[in-house]
Amino acid sequence: xxxxxxxxxxxxxxxxxxxxxxxxxxxxxxxxxxxxxxxxxxxxxxxxxxxxxxxxxxxxxxxxxxxxxxxxxxxxxxxxxxxxxxxxxxxxxxxxxxxxxxxxxxxxxxxxxxxxxxxxxxxxxxxxxxxxxxxxxxxxxxxxxxxxxxxxxxxxxxxxxxxxxxxxxxxxxxxxxxxxxxxxxxxxxxxxxxxxxxxxxxxxxxxxxxxxxxxxxxxxxxxxxxxxxxxxxxxxxxxxxxxxxxxxxxxxxxxxxxxxxxxxxxxxxxxxxxxxxxxxxxxxxxxxxxxxxxxxxxxxxxxxxxxxxxxxxxxxxxxxxxxxxxxxxxxxxxxxxxxxxxxxxxxxxxxxxxxxxxxxxxxxxxxxxxxxxxxxxxxxxxxxxxxxxxxx
Numbered sequence: 001x002x003x004x005x006x007x008x009x010x011x012x013x014x015x016x017x018x019x020x021x022x023x024x025x026x027x028x029x030x031x032x033x034x035x036x037x038x039x040x041x042x043x044x045x046x047x048x049x050x051x052x053x054x055x056x057x058x059x060x061x062x063x064x065x066x067x068x069x070x071x072x073x074x075x076x077x078x079x080x081x082x083x084x085x086x087x088x089x090x091x092x093x094x095x096x097x098x099x100x101x102x103x104x105x106x107x108x109x110x111x112x113x114x115x116x117x118x119x120x121x122x123x124x125x126x127x128x129x130x131x132x133x134x135x136x137x138x139x140x141x142x143x144x145x146x147x148x149x150x151x152x153x154x155x156x157x158x159x160x161x162x163x164x165x166x167x168x169x170x171x172x173x174x175x176x177x178x179x180x181x182x183x184x185x186x187x188x189x190x191x192x193x194x195x196x197x198x199x200x201x202x203x204x205x206x207x208x209x210x211x212x213x214x215x216x217x218x219x220x221x222x223x224x225x226x227x228x229x230x231x232x233x234x235x236x237x238x239x240x241x242x243x244x245x246x247x248x249x250x251x252x253x254x255x256x257x258x259x260x261x262x263x264x265x266x267x268x269x270x271x272x273x274x275x276x277x278x279x280x281x282x283x284x285x286x287x288x289x290x291x292x293x294x295x296x297x298x299x300x301x302x303x304x305x306x307x308x309x310x311x312x313x314x315x316x317x318x319x320x321x322x323x324x325x326x327x328x329x330x331x332x333x334x335x336x337x338x339x340x341x342x343x344x345x346x347x348x349x350x351x352x353x354x355x356x357x358x359x360x361x362x363x364x365x366x367x368x369x370x371x372x373x374x375x376x377x378x379x380x381x382x383x384x385x386x387x388x389x390x391x392x
Contacts, residue, residue: 017149018265024156025254026319031160033251033320035167042238042247043112044173049234051126054100056224058093058130063137065212068353071141071275079200081208082138086201088209089130097127111238121177128185135191135199142198151194155187225365229372233388236376241384249385251320252328256308256335256389259301263343266293270350278354286354294347301340308336327385334389 033041062085073081100107101123108116139148162183166176192199237246270293277285312332317325352361372391379387 013145013149015265017153018261020153021156022258022261024160025258027160028163029251029254029319031163031167033324035163035171036173038247038323039113039243040173040247042243042245042250043115043118044176045250046111046234046238046246047118047122047125047177050100050122051129053228054093054096054126055130055133057096058089058126059134062088062209062212063134064353066137066141068275069211072279075198077208078141078198081212082199083201084206084208085212086131086134086199089134093127093130097123100126111235113243115174117174118177121174121181125177125181125184128181128188132184132188132191135188135195138195138198139191144194147194151191159183225362225369228369229365229392233372233376233380233392236373236380237385237388240377240380245385248324248328249331249388251324252312252316252331252385253335253389255312255315255319256332257339258304259297259336259339259343262297262300262304263339263346266297267346267350274350274354290347290350294344297343297347301343305333305336305340308333312336330386331389334386335392338389338392 032044036044066081066085069081101120104116104119104123108114108119112118136148136151139145139151159180162179163176166179170176234246234250237249270289274286274289277289313325313329316329316332349361352358375391376388379391381387383390
């Protein structure tokens with residue numbers, strides 16, 4: 001019974017924080033779309049898309065292994081595991097950032113409207129931002145949900161304040177990104193300080209990395225496929241139909257991802273809680289956790305999807321511009337259903353993560369990635385941004 005109470009408590013704290021974070025989407029969208037051109041707004045979204053696409057390559061599936069094994073580690077072993085992962089991630093991220101920096105001219109020509117300075121800043125942004133999810137993962141594993149929730153709320157709303165102050169003086173996207181990078185660096189220093197009692201960076205245990213890699217290599221394949229299905233359509237779109245369409249797609253896509261927020265709320269602490277229960281042989285409790293999670297997710301997400309059918313045009317018109325609303329409301333509807341299906345899949349995946357049958361996950365997501373890429377190249381030239389949404 002205590003496991004239910006602990007999970008309910010942590011999930012409730014996270015749920016309150018996540019619901020308080022939802023308005024950020026509706027506040028950020030009009031601020032950015034009304035102060036940046038549609039092309040620049042598309043580039044702003046592409047910055048974060050690029051960063052997210054590099055995440056699987058900088059972690060190689062090892063952070064997910066920390067969530068699976070970490071809850072059962074005693075303090076010193078956990079610190080050693082974190083230290084090993086931190087050093088490993090520093091090395092891999094440095095390599096990825098350096099590659100982007102070396103090829104910044106080519107990348108800027110292909111995807112960033114020849115804005116080479118923007119790509120150089122992206123390479124630095126990738127390096128510093130890779131550590132934030134690692135620190136928040138530590139707080140989640142240690143069940144410091146209130147701490148990480150307050151941090152997320154603070155960062156979310158101060159980012160809006162940052163945008164408002166900046167656009168009072170300038171609308172230069174390079175300058176905005178430079179200031180945002182400084183802000184992100186300060187945020188990471190704060191989250192690292194909040195983790196000080198649980199982490200160390202003075203040891204390196206290769207045996208832990210071997211265990212993590214054996215588990216994480218298959219989650220890496222599924223993670224890469226997941227992110228590329230969700231985000232690679234932006235790069236294909238720039239190549240096929242241009243940055244103008246990307247700006248409209250990015251704005252309309254963002255509203256449709258609300259079911260993913262619901263999924264994040266419900267499953268935020270799930271792997272940490274279920275790993276301990278599963279390792280202790282409490283299978284009935286594991287099944288009940290998963291059943292209730294699916295029921296709650298479906299109740300919220302199905303309601304939102306039908307709301308999107310009725311009101312997506314009006315919501316986009318209110319939050320962005322008439323141009324985005326007219327051309328993007330169908331995309332919002334399609335994307336909302338896509339994330340409904342994604343949320344169902346996410347909950348089903350936990351049975352494979354717990355039993356360490358992660359190879360099956362890599363097979364499923366690899367097939368999905370191939371299908372997605374093929375559909376993007378087929379549907380996008382015919383249907384435009386709706387084709388990208390359908391492929392997703």
